[in-house]
Amino acid sequence: xxxxxxxxxxxxxxxxxxxxxxxxxxxxxxxxxxxxxxxxxxxxxxxxxxxxxxxxxxxxxxxxxxxxxxxxxxxxxxxxxxxxxxxxxxxxxxxxxxxxxxxxxxxxxxxxxxxxxxxxxxxxxxxxxxxxxxxxxxxxxxxxxxxxxxxxxxxxxxxxxxxxxxxxxxxxxxxxxxxxxxxxxxxxxxxxxxxxxxxxxxxxxxxxxxxxxxxxxxxxxxxxxxxxxxxxxxxxxxxxxxxxxxxxxxxxxxx
Numbered sequence: 001x002x003x004x005x006x007x008x009x010x011x012x013x014x015x016x017x018x019x020x021x022x023x024x025x026x027x028x029x030x031x032x033x034x035x036x037x038x039x040x041x042x043x044x045x046x047x048x049x050x051x052x053x054x055x056x057x058x059x060x061x062x063x064x065x066x067x068x069x070x071x072x073x074x075x076x077x078x079x080x081x082x083x084x085x086x087x088x089x090x091x092x093x094x095x096x097x098x099x100x101x102x103x104x105x106x107x108x109x110x111x112x113x114x115x116x117x118x119x120x121x122x123x124x125x126x127x128x129x130x131x132x133x134x135x136x137x138x139x140x141x142x143x144x145x146x147x148x149x150x151x152x153x154x155x156x157x158x159x160x161x162x163x164x165x166x167x168x169x170x171x172x173x174x175x176x177x178x179x180x181x182x183x184x185x186x187x188x189x190x191x192x193x194x195x196x197x198x199x200x201x202x203x204x205x206x207x208x209x210x211x212x213x214x215x216x217x218x219x220x221x222x223x224x225x226x227x228x229x230x231x232x233x234x235x236x237x238x239x240x241x242x243x244x245x246x247x248x249x250x251x252x253x254x255x
Contacts, residue, residue, distance in 0.1 A: 014067065014068070014071055015071060015085065018068075018071045018072060018075050019075070022075055022079075028072075031072065031076070032076065033073060033076055036069060036072060036073065039069070040066075040069045043062065043065045043066050043069060044066070046062050046065070047059065047062035047063065047065075047066060048212075050062050052209065052212060052213065052216070071085065074088050098122065098126075099118075099119050099122045099123075100115075101118070101122075102115065102118070116150075116153070116154050117154050117155070117156070119154060120151060120154030120155055121154075121155070131151045131152065131154060131155055132148060132151055132152070134151075135147050135148055135151065140208075142193070142197060142207055142208050142211065143208050145193070145194050145197040145198075145207075146197055146201055146206070146207060146208065149197065149198050149201050150201065158202075159198075159202065162199070162202055162203055165195075165198060165199045165202045165203075166199055168195045168198070168199075169192070169195045169196055169198075169199050171195075172188070172191045172192045172194075172195045173192055175188050175191065176188040176189055176191070176192050217255065220251075220255070221248065221251040221252055221255070222251070224250075224251035224254060225244065225247040225248055225250075225251045228247050228250060228251065229247060
């Protein structure tokens with residue numbers, strides 16, 4: 001691993017390159033925070049994919065892309081006189097010190113959960129009106145549900161045990177099944193999903209990661225089914241459900 005001096009040198013090198021690109025490259029000169037936004041979101045998803053695949057070399061590459069974006073935003077901020085990279089880094093350092101009084105102060109904590117509870121209380125002291133104020137509006141629905149539940153847990157709004165959490169899932173499923181008004185079924189189904197996310201979170205499962213792994217697994221199996229059908233000179237769409245199910249079982253064995 002590189003020394004701290006080498007790490008700082010590498011970061012300084014990136015800052016220098018960003019200066020060059022912003023001054024000399026037609027594409028980089030044209031970019032704004034708004035034009036970079038959707039590209040940054042794409043980079044975050046690419047990083048997420050590489051993490052789920054546990055591809056360390058790809059993670060390294062995607063982190064580099066993300067670092068570039070972060071430096072890009074701070075460069076634009078410095079040009080408008082709003083902030084520079086030092087302001088950004090000092091800001092996060094100050095926040096981390098304030099929110100970790102058990103490290104930088106005399107507060108004692110018993111475990112990770114107490115750290116989370118203190119974190120949410122300290123955020124309110126910073127002037128936030130609600131513990132939910134920091135949940136981004138544009139988060140995907142499942143990720144947003146998870147974050148909402150994490151945050152309210154931080155102030156004690158949580159089921160007492162996993163049995164109670166699962167009972168809520170069953171209650172919501174029953175309500176969904178009993179609902180005959182088509183206009184209300186979507187709402188009831190949303191309640192089912194929210195309660196399932198809560199149960200997953202409570203039991204230590206990240207529902208977004210779990211669903212994405214299932215997506216990848218399904219994609220792999222279905223593509224394998226198509227390949228098997230093609231070998232027999234057939235199209236997957238021309239097969240009966242029974243024939244498709246047979247190929248599915250074969251594809252499943254190759255996981």
